[in-house]
Amino acid sequence: TPAHFGAEKNTPLYVYDTSGVYTDPKVSVDLRKGLPVVRSAWIEERGDTELLSGPTSKFGHERLNDPETAHLRFELIRQPRRAKAGANVSQMHYARKGIITPEMEYIAIRENQKMEEMRDLWKDQHPGQSFGASIPDVITPEFVRDEVARGRAIIPANINHPELEPMIIGRNFLVKINGNLGNSAVTSSIEEEVEKMLWGIRWGGDTIMDLSTGKNIHETREWILRNSPVPIGTVPIYQALEKVDGKAEELTWEIYRDTLIEQAEQGVDYFTIHAGVRLQHVPLTAKRMTGIVSRGGSIMAKWCLAHHTESFLYTNFEEICEIMKAYDVSFSLGDGLRPGSIYDANDEAQFAELETLGELTKVAWKHDVQTMIEGPGHVPLHMVKINMEKQLEDCHEAPFYTLGPLTTDIAPGYDHITSAIGAANIGWYGCAMLCYVTQKEHLGLPNKQDVREGIVTYKIAAHAADLAKGHPGAQARDNAMSKARFEFRWEDQFNIGLDPERAREFHDETLPKQSAKIAHFCSMCGPHFCSMKISQDVRDYAAQKGVKEEEALLLGMEEKSKEFLEEGAAIYHEV
Ligand code: IRN
Numbered sequence: 001t002p003a004h005f006g007a008e009k010n011t012p013l014y015v016y017d018t019s020g021v022y023t024d025p026k027v028s029v030d031l032r033k034g035l036p037v038v039r040s041a042w043i044e045e046r047g048d049t050e051l052l053s054g055p056t057s058k059f060g061h062e063r064l065n066d067p068e069t070a071h072l073r074f075e076l077i078r079q080p081r082r083a084k085a086g087a088n089v090s091q092m093h094y095a096r097k098g099i100i101t102p103e104m105e106y107i108a109i110r111e112n113q114k115m116e117e118m119r120d121l122w123k124d125q126h127p128g129q130s131f132g133a134s135i136p137d138v139i140t141p142e143f144v145r146d147e148v149a150r151g152r153a154i155i156p157a158n159i160n161h162p163e164l165e166p167m168i169i170g171r172n173f174l175v176k177i178n179g180n181l182g183n184s185a186v187t188s189s190i191e192e193e194v195e196k197m198l199w200g201i202r203w204g205g206d207t208i209m210d211l212s213t214g215k216n217i218h219e220t221r222e223w224i225l226r227n228s229p230v231p232i233g234t235v236p237i238y239q240a241l242e243k244v245d246g247k248a249e250e251l252t253w254e255i256y257r258d259t260l261i262e263q264a265e266q267g268v269d270y271f272t273i274h275a276g277v278r279l280q281h282v283p284l285t286a287k288r289m290t291g292i293v294s295r296g297g298s299i300m301a302k303w304c305l306a307h308h309t310e311s312f313l314y315t316n317f318e319e320i321c322e323i324m325k326a327y328d329v330s331f332s333l334g335d336g337l338r339p340g341s342i343y344d345a346n347d348e349a350q351f352a353e354l355e356t357l358g359e360l361t362k363v364a365w366k367h368d369v370q371t372m373i374e375g376p377g378h379v380p381l382h383m384v385k386i387n388m389e390k391q392l393e394d395c396h397e398a399p400f401y402t403l404g405p406l407t408t409d410i411a412p413g414y415d416h417i418t419s420a421i422g423a424a425n426i427g428w429y430g431c432a433m434l435c436y437v438t439q440k441e442h443l444g445l446p447n448k449q450d451v452r453e454g455i456v457t458y459k460i461a462a463h464a465a466d467l468a469k470g471h472p473g474a475q476a477r478d479n480a481m482s483k484a485r486f487e488f489r490w491e492d493q494f495n496i497g498l499d500p501e502r503a504r505e506f507h508d509e510t511l512p513k514q515s516a517k518i519a520h521f522c523s524m525c526g527p528h529f530c531s532m533k534i535s536q537d538v539r540d541y542a543a544q545k546g547v548k549e550e551e552a553l554l555l556g557m558e559e560k561s562k563e564f565l566e567e568g569a570a571i572y573h574e575v
Pocket of ligand 1: 272
């Protein structure tokens with residue numbers, strides 16, 4: 001083995017952790033009181049915000065006095081903040097002024113993964129081959145600031161979400177994943193949704209979107225926000241639609257605007273806003289196989305057609321920016337016209353909307369409002385790359401955030417896989433965040449187990465993309481795992497993996513005894529055919545005889561293997 005991989009040298013492996021304090025055995029969180037407000041001092045010391053006079057917004061205040069929802073109320077009422085008159089509190093605003101915020105410093109520490117060391121190791125094994133280009137060896141706070149200032153990365157961090165552990169979304173950082181949850185009119189309760197959020201971050205969700213559409217949307221969101229260390233995103237048009245009893249044509253700008261303020265005061269970190277669905281785009285979907293499949297997109301298309309007028313999201317975009325910068329809510333410009341089938345992929349409607357999103361990005365940036373762009377959907381593999389290229393060009397390198405994409409339509413029940421294939425590819429090409437799709441997609445609301453399966457599946461896609469992009473830190477975990485595998489350190493293999501519980505469970509299915517945890521084989525090949533074991537024995541034999549590995553193979557393989565087979569058989573029979 002190369003010297004730096006020596007058997008005794010197993011330095012600790014630090015992994016990026018999204019689970020907050022929940023996985024710290026020394027801490028217990030009372031879900032009715034919420035997480036400690038770790039970010040408060042950072043927000044307050046900037047001196048650019050003030051507390052709102054009432055306990056919460058007008059709408060929130062009404063809810064507080066509503067006896068019908070009293071039993072759902074969050075125990076702790078936190079007074080919301082807002083930017084002082086005329087102030088812009090966005091991270092982008094600070095970045096552009098050349099100021100490094102504590103959030104940026106935190107992110108720089110978080111994103112660093114022994115990168116320099118990893119790059120050296122890689123060069124050792126692949127002399128003369130180039131490594132990832134745009135990602136530096138060390139992520140400095142200045143690099144974070146610069147990426148945010150250019151609009152190439154965003155830090156979703158509402159000033160009313162002090163429980164947040166800041167993170168960054170951009171293509172020169174680790175690829176992130178989002179997990180969706182939320183009740184619908186048909187099923188699920190607040191407890192279940194909070195539980196799903198905790199579960200989602202436990203397995204590695206970098207952000208969580210609360211897509212609740214049923215009852216008690218406000219209360220559900222409050223519980224989720226107060227207990228979430230990761231950014232929370234929403235689609236405010238869903239709640240606005242609830243306020244008009246589901247009748248899209250009755251929506252107004254005023255109802256929508258108040259919903260934005262209500263959610264911004266609660267602390268939502270990013271909003272999906274389908275402002276790219278313009279009246280003129282709707283006819284472009286007429287020839288589609290599956291029409292408009294975005295929920296927000298279809299609501300806005302219906303409103304535009306019913307009134308035969310331009311979308312109020314588009315016409316009021318500047319005012320939306322004013323709200324965003326008063327709380328530092330980031331835009332996630334929605335892809336309301338994304339394709340809903342392989343047949344509709346990359347059509348005129350989809351790309352017309354993308355161009356509008358690029359135009360709106362410039363408006364948002366004029367206000368120093370952080371912006372990312374949502375993308376498809378359903379796209380066959382050979383059409384994935386062009387999506388990334390067009391997005392970079394049309395949207396001026398604002399981060400891309402895609403839903404999969406699903407690379408085929410024929411596997412209901414397995415859409416976490418059909419989509420993770422597309423996600424890994426688009427992540428490799430530069431997509432900054434991957435929105436998970438669960439195995440329940442197209443079939444029903446995901447439960448807890450679906451959330452775990454979906455998140456882990458997407459962690460795989462994101463990590464595969466990091467490796468392919470040549471992210472210098474990404475390989476550390478692979479190296480640690482490979483080494484543990486080669487050295488038959490079973491416990492380490494389980495723990496280094498993305499889902500230790502499942503790995504242990506699968507291993508123990510056939511070899512449950514403790515003695516098998518130190519055995520130099522598993523039940524896949526048995527003791528006779530373990531290639532890793534044979535290869536390691538060759539190395540030991542070569543070292544012992546003072547010969548090269550190739551010679552050792554010829555010299556003593558037969559004799560040695562006989563010995564090991566007997567030894568292995570003894571263990572195998574015992575277990
Ligand atoms: C991500 C990329 N494109 C869409 N998404 C997510 O899909 C979006 O952020 C939201 O979580 C979900 C549903 O959005 P629609 O159906 O309202 O567009």
